[in-house]
Amino acid sequence: MNDTWGISGPTFLTWFIAAGVAIAIIAAFHRRSLFRGDRGARVDNLGPQQVAYLNGGDRLAIYASMGGLRAANALGTGPGRTLVQTGPLPGGVTPLDSAIYNAAARGVRTRDLPNDQWVASALEQLRDNLERNGLAVGAGQMREARLWVIGGLALVVVGIARILAGIDNNKPVLFMVFATIGAFVLTLTLLRSRRYATDSAMKSMRDLRYKHNYLAPSNSPSYATYGATGAAMGVALYGGAALYSMDPAFAAEAEVQRIAATGGATGSSGGSDGGSSSSCSSSSSCGGGSSCGGGGGCGG
């Protein structure tokens, strides 16, 4: 009886899982240091669109602007789910407001707004400003955090190779399949988890959410009373769902997605890092190792 690649199944499985856990933990610590931000960073002097970006990126910043424009009766929907201008551009607007308002004149759809060059450049301006102040996670930091995806991918490749070799060698491979799926989920999580706000910005955001609790959709806030800024801030803090509570017909016509703000309306202390928290719960591999004592070789 010869082991695949000269390594016994349980030994290989143990090292495979250990590698996965190590990647998850190191990636989590790496992220923590990358996303720390400026300790003294405050968000309470930010406008709604900046808060929206920190809570949900470009898309939420666009929704916040749309909420403000809608509350000011400047924006509506036309045929084919396109945006249209319904009134004059109110005073004191941001570059993003102007860009979206002008895009509406050309009948752009909500989902195409990020591709509009004026909208894109307004968003870039918004982002740069936040990054400079240590509030937003920059593209460079995000790229660095995602380097760990390579480790995850390598693990998946090795896992698949081991499974194929194991099958070839007539060994049971079921646990190895589970472990490889776990590694795949870990990789996907590392790839997809996106952070916009630094940790210090998120902490400050919780206070902001408490202060503006009256804008939470659960209060069915009267946006007529709170005006355009209130509407925009409601969307910024509570996500696309706030647009639905404010103007369901418009939100549906404009195909606004009910994305929640990352911090969550409940103000949960939200896992500061998606990578580590989900890696163990999602991959059945974590617990799987213990069941390997039964002799028969399970790691392929």
Next chain:
Amino acid sequence: MADRLSPPVFPSYGVGIGWRPEIGGFVEGLPGLRFAEVVAESVHAHGELPPGLQILLDRGVTVVPHGVRLSLGGAEPVDPDRVEHFAAVAERLHAPLVSEHIAFVRAGGVEAGHLLPLPRTREAVDAVVANVRRVQGSLSVPIALEPIAALFDWPDEELTEAQFISEILEKSGALLLLDIANVYANARNRGTDPLDLLDNLPLDRVAYVHVAGGAEHQGLYHDTHTDEVPQPVLDLVTELCNRHRPPALMLERDGDYPPAATLAAELDAIAKASGYPAVT
């Protein structure tokens, strides 16, 4: 039972507003506010308060629970669970008084979903007084009773509106929550003079006053709470304050909320009509 000759003296709170979750942010932002009212049934007696209400309490604003579901005018005794909740909310808010309506909302186990008027008879007076006493037994603070707007009168009534209200107050020792918009609506719909009612009510027992908007619909004036306060109602506020100025008058708006500036203007109009300082 309270002594009917000496109603409790409240400090002057001035102009207030009904706190509703929809406009909580506006209420919070009123710098001079010292008095607000909250629907008692919307508050958890023991759980956390809505942050907006907590902020008001922390600022020292007096918040009075206003019951709408006790059904004091029902023929059957008030539901002890509801009374217990009502009393617990009053404690929770450290309220110096509470209020409810002289009306019934259910009968024979059927919920009307509405405040319904009582026939103005001695029997009805006794039924209300019996229920008010049951509620007072659980409360450590005074209760103010609010007569409601009625679009119709029951046949064979024995008492005038002023007599009906006065008798209930006298026999129960309760205070009066006067809804000046109801006074206007009832008088207008019945074709009577609202000042007659003001002249015949025990105004020294008025704990506070509701001021609300309404609209005419098919010849009848409806006390909607979703429209602007009309000038005749503000004029009545002035008439009332000329006779006996109550400790607090508050705007009661329950829907179709206007822009903040309009709400602020309504509060200012009430302040002007009553002679109290503006809270905006």
